[in-house]
Amino acid sequence: MYERLPEQNYIQQLSVDCVIFGYQDRQLKVLVSKLNFAGDFYGLPSGFIYQEEDIDQAAHRVLQYRTGIADIYLQQFHVFGKAARKNQEFLDQLIALNPDLERKDQDDHAIYRWFARRFVSIGFYALADMTKVKLGKSEIDESIRWYDITELPPMILDHREITECALEALRHDLDQKLNAFNLLPDTFTIKDVQKLYETIFDRTFVRSNFQKKILDLNVLERIGKKFTGAANKAPYLYRFKQ
Amino acid sequence: MYERLPEQNYIQQLSVDCVIFGYQDRQLKVLVSKLNFAGDFYGLPSGFIYQEEDIDQAAHRVLQYRTGIADIYLQQFHVFGKAARKNQEFLDQLIALNPDLERKDQDDHAIYRWFARRFVSIGFYALADMTKVKLGKSEIDESIRWYDITELPPMILDHREITECALEALRHDLDQKLNAFNLLPDTFTIKDVQKLYETIFDRTFVRSNFQKKILDLNVLERIGKKFTGAANKAPYLYRFKQ
Structure with a gap:
């Protein structure tokens, strides 16, 4: 997130958050990343949208890093768009525990301003056959692993709510889209x-x-x-x- | 659209498009606006999102102008986010038929640039009891009226596709959300x-x-x-x- 974010390359104030479901040993799993910073910050795989990229392509790009699967089953399910949905508080916590970020930030204050604003986030859920997943990390991940959905770690921002909403959407879609087979x-x-x-x-x-x-x-x-x-x-x- | 759009007040490149369903005489109706410009431009009620406004509030604001109903039943159903979804072609057609717009635009070229870009649009559908609707116009509407969904006029951009997608979503939701009663x-x-x-x-x-x-x-x-x-x-x- 503190890599250089060229403002004009991304749509501003818009992000994608991805709930990747897997299934193993009668447990429904969710892929959660531990962020590559001091402090226990966990979150869903997320990203921004390039100007020349469809929103589905952005989600696929975010997912491919982490699962190695190019054509993973993907479904947009809800937009999280409250005015109060801002990154600033999270960012300040992060900086408090990672003081070198603040120095780096002073060199390029625009990035802090870019990221601290309100973000509208498009929620996608993905269904992965866990036998085909090769877990991988993006630059922002210290580690990434599957959690049982009943044993998720505390997550940043509204990522817990997004996960619960994704499960509701999966249940809602199951009969009509018959998509659960993607988990097998x-x-x-x-x-x-x-x-x-x-x-x-x-x-x-x-x-x-x-x-x-x-x-x-x-x-x-x-x-x-x-x-x-x-x-x-x-x-x-x-x-x-x- | 050519009223002054203070860039910082709205989230950029993000809009809401609203499919307002009504029901009368065994016909499913959709509210369509004829734009207040020369040329036959028809479209769904649409708008932008203020920085300090939830996306649902933005949709309610767009709908209240046209229906007079403050608490209309509203459901977000899909995000239209192709990279190719740009307003420029429509805007150029509009200017060709409304040459005074171009002059106005030259006074304030930023508005053209603001509006001609790619827009990601959040689709909402609303269900209105037509006996309670008081049709009203926003500044951008020359007129607004109900069309049978089987007899829609040609609409700008992808508004036809958005309408079809809204009908699919309504059918999909009907059993679980039991929301059709809002039309009666x-x-x-x-x-x-x-x-x-x-x-x-x-x-x-x-x-x-x-x-x-x-x-x-x-x-x-x-x-x-x-x-x-x-x-x-x-x-x-x-x-x-x-």
Whole structure:
């Protein structure tokens, strides 16, 4: 953030914040970055929008650094646009713990002014198949890792609220967009799908009803039996039809 | 648009576009403004965002001018953020037909530069009870009126696409947010509700199923019979429970 921000290259006062969901061991995960400064500052992967870049491209750029995936499933879900949404307080906390920033800032005060203003942020959520993710860092990340959504660290600004809003949007979209399959590996059993839905909605479903509902959607292709060693009881494997 | 735009008062390159839906005579309507310039320029009610204003407040301000309703039902639904989304071509057409604008512009070239750039637009849809709307104009409107959504005039920029996207969002939201009742007067019959749903979805529903489905939602309060003169056959009137 304290790298040189050429004002004219970015749209001012507009940012993208990305909630990247993953799924593993019946837990819904969110990718959170620890910022590369003194102090425990955690946040969602975020960025600005180049003048010559679509907002979706900006989000993809932010995500590709962290996941290595170029074509990750991405959905804009809400704009966070309160007048009080300003970076100044966060920035002052950061500077208090990183006094060298202030000196650097005095050389280039425009960057502080640029970043401390009100920002309207476009929230995107992404759904990642964790088996395909290669975690990577941008310059601003000290480290980055998956957190269970029930065990998130305290995050800067309104990133907690953005995450909760993203989960609501995912639940809202799930039936119509059928996008949850993006969280699974290429092949899976119906039981895997049920566990995924149960995790996202934080409730249980009746097995026979769920199985019928999912198969009736006619979006899954049966491709054989899962090898378990006990052939008779092996469940069928499916993949999502494009 | 050519009134003085004090750059620092607004967030730059960010706008709100509003699709205001109404419902009358089994038609879904959209409020469209004819711009107050020579040439047939039609567009959605739009505006910019003051630095000290929430984005929702900006949309309410834009809507209140045109509908007279302060607390209209409002929902943000999508951000239109392509890099190619620029006002310059539209502005040049406008100036070609309104040569006095160019002279005015030469007095204050900054306004042309301000407005001709790329704009990211936050789309809102609003649902209005047409019996409560008092149509009004802002400075930029020559006139404003309701159009059937199937008979919209050609509109500037991507306002047609924004309108179509708003209708999709309304259909998507209808079941979960139960917001369609905002399009009806305070009291209505179940048949009114069915006709409204049929209009929005552009299909028919089986009467008995629809009635059961709506009543099972337990969001309607029965308040008496509609006076029709034929008491025995009079349908019940309902209102939406808050």
